[in-house]
Every structure is written in C-alpha cells, then in structure tokens.
Amino acid sequence: MTQEVVSVAKASALATGPSRKTPGQGRWLAGVFLAPAAVFLTAIVFYPLVYTLIRSLFNDGPSGQATSFAGLSNYAHIFTQSDAVEALKNNVIWVVIVPALVTILGMIFAVLTEKIRWASAFKVVLFMPMAISFLASGVTWTLIYADQPSRGLGNAVAIGIHDTFDPQTSYPELHPSGNTVLTGSGAAGYKSVATFAAGSPALLPLTGLNLVKPPKAAEPAVEPSSGAGLRGVLWNDFKLGGGGTPGVIDQGELGVPGLQVDAVKNGKTVATATTQANGTFTFPSLTSGGYTLSLPKADFSPAYGGIAWLGKNLITPAIIVAYLWIYAGFAMVLLAAGMSAIPRDALEAARMDGATEWQVFRRVTAPLLAPVLLVVFVTMVINVLKIFDIVFIIQQSAGGNAKYANVLAVQLYTDYGNQQFGAASAVGIVLVILVLPAMVFQVRNFRKESR
Amino acid sequence: MSLKMRNLAVTAIAATSLLSVAACGSSSSSGDSGSGSSPSGQSLKGVSFTILGQWTGGEQDAFQAVIDAFDKKTGAKGTYTPAAGGDEAGVLGTKVAGGTPPDIAVLSLPGAIAQYASANKIQPASAAVQSAVSANFATEWGTLASAGGKLYGVPVDASDKSTVWYNAKAFTNAGITPPATWDDLIKAGKTLSASGVQVPISVGGGDGWTLTDWFENVYLRTAGVDLYDKLTKHQIPWTDPSVATALTTLKQIWGDPELIGSPAAAVKVPFTSSVDNVFKKTPTSAIVYEASFVATTITSDKNPAKVGTDAKVFPFPSINGSAPVSEAAGDFAVAFTPNKAAQPFLAYLASPEAAKILVSTSGSGFLSVNKNLANSAYPDATSGDLAKQLVDVGNNFRFDMSDQAPAAFGGTPNKTEWGDLQTFLVNGNVAAAQQQLEKDAKSVKWN
Numbered sequence: 043m044t045q046e047v048v049s050v051a052k053a054s055a056l057a058t059g060p061s062r063k064t065p066g067q068g069r070w071l072a073g074v075f076l077a078p079a080a081v082f083l084t085a086i087v088f089y090p091l092v093y094t095l096i097r098s099l100f101n102d103g104p105s106g107q108a109t110s111f112a113g114l115s116n117y118a119h120i121f122t123q124s125d126a127v128e129a130l131k132n133n134v135i136w137v138v139i140v141p142a143l144v145t146i147l148g149m150i151f152a153v154l155t156e157k158i159r160w161a162s163a164f165k166v167v168l169f170m171p172m173a174i175s176f177l178a179s180g181v182t183w184t185l186i187y188a189d190q191p192s193r194g195l196g197n198a199v200a201i202g203i204h205d206t207f208d209p210q211t212s213y214p215e216l217h218p219s220g221n222t223v224l225t226g227s228g229a230a231g232y233k234s235v236a237t238f239a240a241g242s243p244a245l246l247p248l249t250g251l252n253l254v255k256p257p258k259a260a261e262p263a264v265e266p267s268s269g270a271g272l273r274g275v276l277w278n279d280f281k282l283g284g285g286g287t288p289g290v291i292d293q294g295e296l297g298v299p300g301l302q303v304d305a306v307k308n309g310k311t312v313a314t315a316t317t318q319a320n321g322t323f324t325f326p327s328l329t330s331g332g333y334t335l336s337l338p339k340a341d342f343s344p345a346y347g348g349i350a351w352l353g354k355n356l357i358t359p360a361i362i363v364a365y366l367w368i369y370a371g372f373a374m375v376l377l378a379a380g381m382s383a384i385p386r387d388a389l390e391a392a393r394m395d396g397a398t399e400w401q402v403f404r405r406v407t408a409p410l411l412a413p414v415l416l417v418v419f420v421t422m423v424i425n426v427l428k429i430f431d432i433v434f435i436i437q438q439s440a441g442g443n444a445k446y447a448n449v450l451a452v453q454l455y456t457d458y459g460n461q462q463f464g465a466a467s468a469v470g471i472v473l474v475i476l477v478l479p480a481m482v483f484q485v486r487n488f489r490k491e492s493r
Numbered sequence: 494m495s496l497k498m499r500n501l502a503v504t505a506i507a508a509t510s511l512l513s514v515a516a517c518g519s520s521s522s523s524g525d526s527g528s529g530s531s532p533s534g535q536s537l538k539g540v541s542f543t544i545l546g547q548w549t550g551g552e553q554d555a556f557q558a559v560i561d562a563f564d565k566k567t568g569a570k571g572t573y574t575p576a577a578g579g580d581e582a583g584v585l586g587t588k589v590a591g592g593t594p595p596d597i598a599v600l601s602l603p604g605a606i607a608q609y610a611s612a613n614k615i616q617p618a619s620a621a622v623q624s625a626v627s628a629n630f631a632t633e634w635g636t637l638a639s640a641g642g643k644l645y646g647v648p649v650d651a652s653d654k655s656t657v658w659y660n661a662k663a664f665t666n667a668g669i670t671p672p673a674t675w676d677d678l679i680k681a682g683k684t685l686s687a688s689g690v691q692v693p694i695s696v697g698g699g700d701g702w703t704l705t706d707w708f709e710n711v712y713l714r715t716a717g718v719d720l721y722d723k724l725t726k727h728q729i730p731w732t733d734p735s736v737a738t739a740l741t742t743l744k745q746i747w748g749d750p751e752l753i754g755s756p757a758a759a760v761k762v763p764f765t766s767s768v769d770n771v772f773k774k775t776p777t778s779a780i781v782y783e784a785s786f787v788a789t790t791i792t793s794d795k796n797p798a799k800v801g802t803d804a805k806v807f808p809f810p811s812i813n814g815s816a817p818v819s820e821a822a823g824d825f826a827v828a829f830t831p832n833k834a835a836q837p838f839l840a841y842l843a844s845p846e847a848a849k850i851l852v853s854t855s856g857s858g859f860l861s862v863n864k865n866l867a868n869s870a871y872p873d874a875t876s877g878d879l880a881k882q883l884v885d886v887g888n889n890f891r892f893d894m895s896d897q898a899p900a901a902f903g904g905t906p907n908k909t910e911w912g913d914l915q916t917f918l919v920n921g922n923v924a925a926a927q928q929q930l931e932k933d934a935k936s937v938k939w940n
Contacts (some may be wrong), residue, residue: 071714102938106586107612123936124929125908189761217751219687249687255668280687284668319584350757437907441699442760442915444907456908460901 060098092118098467106461116468126250129453134457140421148373152381170372183364187351197348214344219249219279231339239331246276251278256296261319263297271326276301276317297321301341305333352440357447362437371417380414423480498546518615538568542834543869545574546579546599547811551856558854559847568832589614594829601824604897610640616828618644618835625843629863633888634935638825645827647843650859654706654784654820657811663690663779671807678810682752685779692754695769695778700917701911705895712739714815715890725894727939740923748921755921765790785879801875819890835919901937909933
C-alpha cells in the first residue's frame with residue numbers, strides 16, 4: 043500500500059519534471075498534487091511511526107501509560123525474554139524457509155500447468171485458497187491438525203496407515219492394582235512377582251476394564267478348576283459399584299478373555315496359553331514349579347495416538363504447510379503471467395537447437411523469468427516477516443504448545459493486549475527495521491522498471 | 494472468570510448481538526418494588542449513563558435486567574455495552590487514555606481499581622454506596638473494592654474457585670464418596686482408574702488459567718493465607734520453599750498418568766473440553782476441578798448433564814489438615830465519571846434487590862455474595878448451596894491470585910505464569926518451574 047503511494051507520488055513528480063511550464067510553476071503544481079498524499083502519509087504513516095519510535099524508548103506504567111525513559115531496555119527485552127526470543131527464532135525459520143518454498147512451488151505449478159490440458163481449471167483450484175480469508179484457512183487447518191482421528195484429517199490418515207501395519211492392542215487400559223502380584227508397565231508388559239507351580243492356582247488380578255461397557259466376550263471370572271498342569275485365572279479385580287476385596291475373585295468380577303500368558307523359567311519362555319472367556323488359562327504341559335508368569339506388552343502397550351501436529355516440535359512446520367497451501371497458488375499465478383510474457387521464439391529457437399526441456403527451463407525460461415521470480419520472492423519475504431493471522435488462529439487450538447509457534451507480530455499483539463505499549467512498540471520498530479531492506483529493494487526495482 | 498469470558502467472548506460475539514435484542518423485550522417484568530437502599534421516585538429523569546463490561550449472553554441479559562429495573566425506578570437511562578472482542582482491559586484502557594471513559598465499568602481485576610485510583614481516574618464511592626456495601630457484604634469484599642483506604646467499587650457477582658466437580662454416576666460405579674483430603678482425592682482417583690475410568694481427573698491444561706487456579710488452591714492450603722497474600726503481591730519470590738512445597742504436592746496428581754492421563758495430552762485440553770470429558774454421554778473422566786461457573790459450562794453443553802444430580806460438587810480437599818478456606822473471584826462495578834446516576838446505580842447494585850434479579854435471571858449463572866440475599870432466589874439448589882458457601886466463609890477467602898497480578902504475568906494465554914505452569918504440567922520439574930516463574934515475575938511491573 044505504502045509502496046504504491048510512494049511510487050505513484052514519485053511517478054507524478056517525474057511526470058511534471060520535463061514539462062514545458064516554467065520550473066517554479068511546475069513545482070507549485072506538483073506541490074498541489076502531492077499535498078493530499080503528503081497529508082495522509084504524515085497522518086497515518088509518519089506520525090505513528092515516529093510516535094512508536096518514541097514510545098518504544100519509555101517504560102510502561104501499570105495501565106499502559108508511559109512512565110520513565112527506558113533507553114533501549116525494551117529492545118534488549120526482545121533478545122532476552124524467552125517468549126520474544128522464541129518469536130525471533132521462529133521468524134528466522136519463516137523467512138529462511140517460506141519465501142524460497144513458495145517461489146519454488148509456484149514455479150513448479152506454473153511450469154506444470156502450462157503443459158497440461160485444462161490448465162485454467164488447475165490454476166483456479168490452486169489459486170482458490172487465496173480467495174479464502176486467512177482466518178477461515180486457519181480454522182480449516184486447525185481441524186485438519188486436531189488430535190482426535192474422528193475430527194482431524196491428519197491423524198485419521200496417520201492412525202489409519204499405522205494401524206494397517208501395526209494393529210491397535212486389545213487392552214491398553216488394563217493395569218495391575220498395586221504391585222503385589224504383577225509388576226511392570228503397559229509399555230513393557232507385566233510379570234508376576236512370585237513364581238507359581240502346577241497344582242496351586244495362579245490368581246492374576248488386573249484392573250481398569252471399562253465396566254460400563256465391558257467386552258462382549260467377557261464372562262464372570264471363576265477359580266480355575268483343578269486338573270493337570272499349571273492353571274490360573276486372569277481377571278478384572280473390580281466390579282461395578284466397587285466394594286470387592288483386592289486379590290480375591292468376588293462375585294460380579296469379570297475374566298479378561300483372549301490375553302496371552304507366558305510361563306517363563308530361567309529367563310526362557312517355556313509355554314504359552316490364552317485366557318478363556320472367564321479368564322482362566324491352562325498350561326497342561328507344565329508339571330513342576332518355579333514358573334514366572336508374564337503378560338507380553340503386545341496386549342497392553344498404549345494405543346497409537348497419531349502425530350502431535352500442533353505439538354512442541356511440529357507446530358511451526360504445520361503452520362508453514364498451511365501458509366504454503368495458501369500462497370503457492372498466488373506465486374503460481376504471478377509466475378504463469380510472467381511466463382506467458384516470455385517470447386515464444388526464444389523457447390522455440392532453443393528447442394530447434396536441440397535443447398532438452400530441462401535445458402530450456404534452466405537456460406531460457408528461468409533467466410527470462412528472473413525479475414518476476416525476484417518480485418515474488420521479495421514480496422513473500424515482506425509478507426512472512428509480518429506473518430500474524432494464520433499463526434494466531436492455529437495457535438488457539440494448540441493449548442500449552444502455542445508458545446512454540448510465537449512470531450514477532452503475535453508477540454507485539456500480546457504485549458499490546460497486556461498494555462505494555464513500550465514493549466509492543468519496540469517489537470514494531472524491530473519489525474520495520476527487518477522489513478526495510480526488502481522494501482528498499484522492492485521500491486528500487488519498481489523505479490528501475492518504470493524507467 | 495474474566496479470562497474464561499475473554500475466551501468465550503471471541504466465539505460468542507456473533508450470537509450475543511442477537512441475544513441482547515431478545516433480552517430487551519423479555520426483561521421488563523423482572524423488576525419488583527421494595528428495598529429502601531436505592532433512590533426512589535423519578536429523581537434521575539432524563540439522566541443517561543453508560544456501563545462497560547465484558548458480559549455477553551445470559552450474563553448480559555441478567556445485568557440488563559438490573560439496569561432496566563433501575564431505569565424504571567429512577568427514570569435514568571443506562572446503556573450497557575460489552576467490550577469489543579471481550580478485551581475489556583484493552584478497551585477500557587484506551588477509552589480512559591483518550592479521555593472518554595464510560596460512566597461505570599465492571600472490572601474483574603481488583604488490581605485495576607488500585608491502578609485507576611492511583612491515577613485519579615475513578616470516583617470514590619458516595620456515602621450511600623458505602624453504607625450499602627458495608628450492610629450487604631463481608632468486609633473483605635469491601636477491602637477488595639477499595640484502594641488507599643477509600644471505597645471505589647461494588648461487588649456485583651462472585652465465583653467460588655474452590656469447587657471440585659464430579660460425575661456422580663462414575664463415583665457410584667467405583668463405589669466411592671467425595672474425598673475430603675488431598676490423599677483421599679489421590680486414592681479416589683486410583684480407585685476410579687481401577688473401575689475403568691481412563692483419565693480419572695480431567696485437567697484442562699490447554700487454558701493456563703485453570704492451572705493457576707489449581708496451584709492457588711494448593712498454595713492456599715500448604716502455605717497459608719499470609720504467604721498467599723505475600724506471593725500475590727510478589728513480596729516473596731517464586732523461588733520460595735513454600736512454592737516448591739505446593740508444586741511438589743501438585744505433582745502428586747499432575748505427575749501421575751494413572752490420574753490425569755498423559756500430561757502432554759492434558760496440556761492441550763481446553764477448559765470447556767475438560768468439563769465436557771467428565772459430563773458428556775460416554776465420559777472419559779470423573780473429576781474436574783474448576784470454579785462454580787463450571788455449572789454454566791455444563792448446562793450449555795449439547796446434552797447437558799443435570800447439575801445437582803449427575804454433576805455434583807465437593808469443596809477442594811484439605812491438605813495436611815489445612816483449615817477450610819476458599820478461593821474466590823468476582824467482578825466490581827466502579828464509577829469513572831461524576832455522572833449523577835452513577836453513584837445511585839452503584840448503590841442499587843449493592844442492594845439485595847439487584848442481586849436477586851442478577852441471580853434469578855435464567856441462564857446467567859451468577860452467584861452473589863450479598864449476605865442479605867435469600868437463598869431461594871437461585872434457580873437451582875446447587876447454585877444456592879454454592880452461594881451460601883461463599884457467603885458463609887465470610888472473610889475467610891482469598892481472591893484469585895493470578896487475577897490480582899499484572900496481566901503480563903498472570904493473564905496472558907500460554908505465556909508467563911500460565912505458560913510456565915503448562916510447562917511444569919508436562920515436565921514436572923519443580924526447580925526449573927520456580928526459576929522461570931520468578932524470572933517472568935521479575936520482568937513485569939508490580940504495583
């Protein structure tokens with residue numbers, strides 16, 4: 043916006059330069075034409091900028107009023123306070139990665155859509171995200187990244203793929219009640235503390251079965267019948283309404299069906315059994331004693347919960363993907379326009395001379411497209427430095443992990459919200475300083491083109 | 494409370510503009526005659542005044558009903574506006590700085606009263622307001638609404654932040670009764686886990702303010718009120734051993750996956766979901782700690798559980814034999830201008846009559862600490878009981894600590910105190926949490 047105003051103002055200044063009027067009159071006229079723009083620029087750009095600069099040098103009172111002169115301490119804060127440092131770090135990640143990726147993706151799309159039929163249809167589809175507000179895109183991607191596979195597309199796919207190769211375990215919720223009979227963890231499996239011998243029943247209590255909706259196959263647990271071999275029962279030592287005695291099979295307690303039980307002696311698994319509907323299991327072949335019973339982890343390890351898209355490590359990449367989805371189409375449209383302006387004869391000449399398509403792209407298309415590529419890249423740098431909305435929206439559903447996605451513009455907003463106007467102003471000024479080189483470059487580029 | 498509202502307001506903003514229209518039509522019948530504590534006759538005919546607050550939805554309806562009753566009595570014309578975007582502190586700060594404050598603002602942070610008083614931006618309470626406040630409220634509430642020994646505000650509503658909500662069915666299934674001590678709470682959690690409840694205690698770590706409330710209740714019980722007051726004003730550092738004790742105690746629950754599930758998952762659960770997990774159709778949790786306003790969250794659910802039968806409450810348990818004490822929060826109305834109707838309206842707000850309208854308007858979820866308000870005014874028994882508890886503790890309560898801290902420390906989503914406790918929830922590192930809290934506390938200005 044500002045750039046346009048500046049360039050328009052410059053253009054009008056240039057236009058009045060070589061006029062036939064006397065120099066004095068021309069300057070006067072230029073002044074008249076420039077006045078409205080100058081007034082607006084002063085009121086809405088220069089004054090706020092200067093005031094922000096001044097405000098950033100003052101401390102904040104409790105309700106936001108400027109108090110004492112702070113020197114550069116508000117600026118020092120940005121490089122010491124952990125949230126602001128996180129913001130700086132993420133801004134660097136954004137600037138280093140995103141403009142390049144957007145330009146490359148846009149280029150790929152532009153080249154590919156030129157080669158296919160229905161090119162316009164593809165372009166429309168790819169450009170469509172630009173027509174959606176950042177807020178709406180942010181909300182959409184928030185849904186994609188939701189943890190529950192029933193809500194989040196990302197995890198529905200991740201869990202679907204995972205479960206195809208490694209099915210969910212049957213009883214992740216079961217765990218021993220106390221450590222007297224069984225010890226261990228769901229991730230490592232459980233092991234009996236004591237050893238068991240044939241002839242005396244092994245009672246293995248677990249708890250945690252969902253009693254409101256118990257497994258259909260489960261039947262009330264019973265003491266193992268007497269007979270040959272090592273016999274035992276694996277049951278859920280809790281009944282609806284509570285009140286049973288721990289370690290004793292009370293009426294109403296259910297057996298846990300279908301669990302694997304290993305008999306281990308001297309570190310070696312000597313026999314394997316599976317529990318019945320009433321929880322009983324039998325090792326008919328075992329006749330002596332000294333067996334440790336172990337429940338392998340395969341039945342208990344916690345269910346795969348998918349990928350923490352908005353977790354500590356993935357949140358910034360996840361937001362970047364959403365941003366790419368929006369801006370790749372934008373870059374594509376600009377680059378496609380630039381490509382259509384490339385003289386066909388240059389391409390054809392290269393092809394006639396026997397250049398491969400890759401060579402044509404590298405030696406002819408890319409160099410001729412360089413000015414447009416540069417414009418896209420620099421626009422993206424400016425855009426990414428002041429990135430706010432999509433980060434802000436997606437952050438909302440990341441809970442405690444939101445801080446790992448912090449960027450400078452969000453930090454500015456937070457400080458402002460806390461009525462720390464000095465700190466917020468300092469962040470604003472730093473943003474301006476960061477954007478300035480790209481701006482200067484852009485303005486120069488425009489000037490070069492207009493000549 | 495304010496923080497809850499801030500979050501809700503963003504989503505509710507579209508809906509409420511419709512609701513407020515409906516409110517104007519329905520509320521005219523609720524004013525009744527009586528009580529001599531407010532001016533009568535049409536003494537303020539033609540005086541109009543503005544009120545800024547952050548209430549939307551049912552709360553706004555109830556407050557509007559009070560304004561309507563006052564207007565009818567006095568002939569004044571009060572206009573209530575909820576702050577845009579739910580950011581009352583920001584909107585008010587800007588208005589005051591710009592020289593156009595509202596005549597009255599409803600503040601949820603007592604610290605703000607002191608700030609505005611020290612800058613001479615608010616009006617001291619008139620004699621009528623003073624006598625109404627001292628006649629109807631415990632002295633501690635008056636103290637919270639004062640600065641420099643002068644009364645400025647009137648308590649409007651309050652919430653009890655020492656309430657633990659539970660799913661009655663889940664307790665029956667597990668055969669347990671509400672625990673009275675911290676150790677019993679842990680034992681109850683283990684029993685619930687054995688009975689098949691996946692995540693017995695639901696912690697809404699996605700909203701950091703729920704974690705500050707947990708901490709404050711534990712700190713109030715392990716460290717006592719004196720240290721609580723000191724830590725509230727940052728007169729002792731967060732590296733104090735008393736903070737270590739409280740965090741270590743908290744860790745007995747926060748650090749046990751059998752009780753709260755995976756902490757990495759808990760830190761993503763927002764407050765509303767943490768309540769929902771306990772009271773939805775197929776609950777995954779049985780206990781959720783949060784303030785009395787959980788009732789509103791429950792009843793605004795898609796398939797609401799019945800408060801009082803399905804959803805019940807027990808007081809935050811005692812720790813190592815600590816005496817009963819409550820944590821509370823609330824909103825205060827303060828006059829910013831010498832508008833002729835402002836002080837009479839404040840006096841009216843302090844009256845049992847206004848309190849009755851506030852709490853009895855359906856859907857408001859308001860509790861009042863007005864001790865002259867009859868319990869029968871509440872629409873249901875549970876809120877009546879909660880209000881009675883709050884009134885009965887008298888001065889034996891402490892105001893929400895983070896609500897009294899500067900917003901940059903105690904009120905910023907996912908940052909500073911909220912963020913530090915979220916980090917502590919995940920990694921359980923007491924010493925590191927203390928260091929970070931102290932570092933963050935030092936970097937903001939305390940009054």
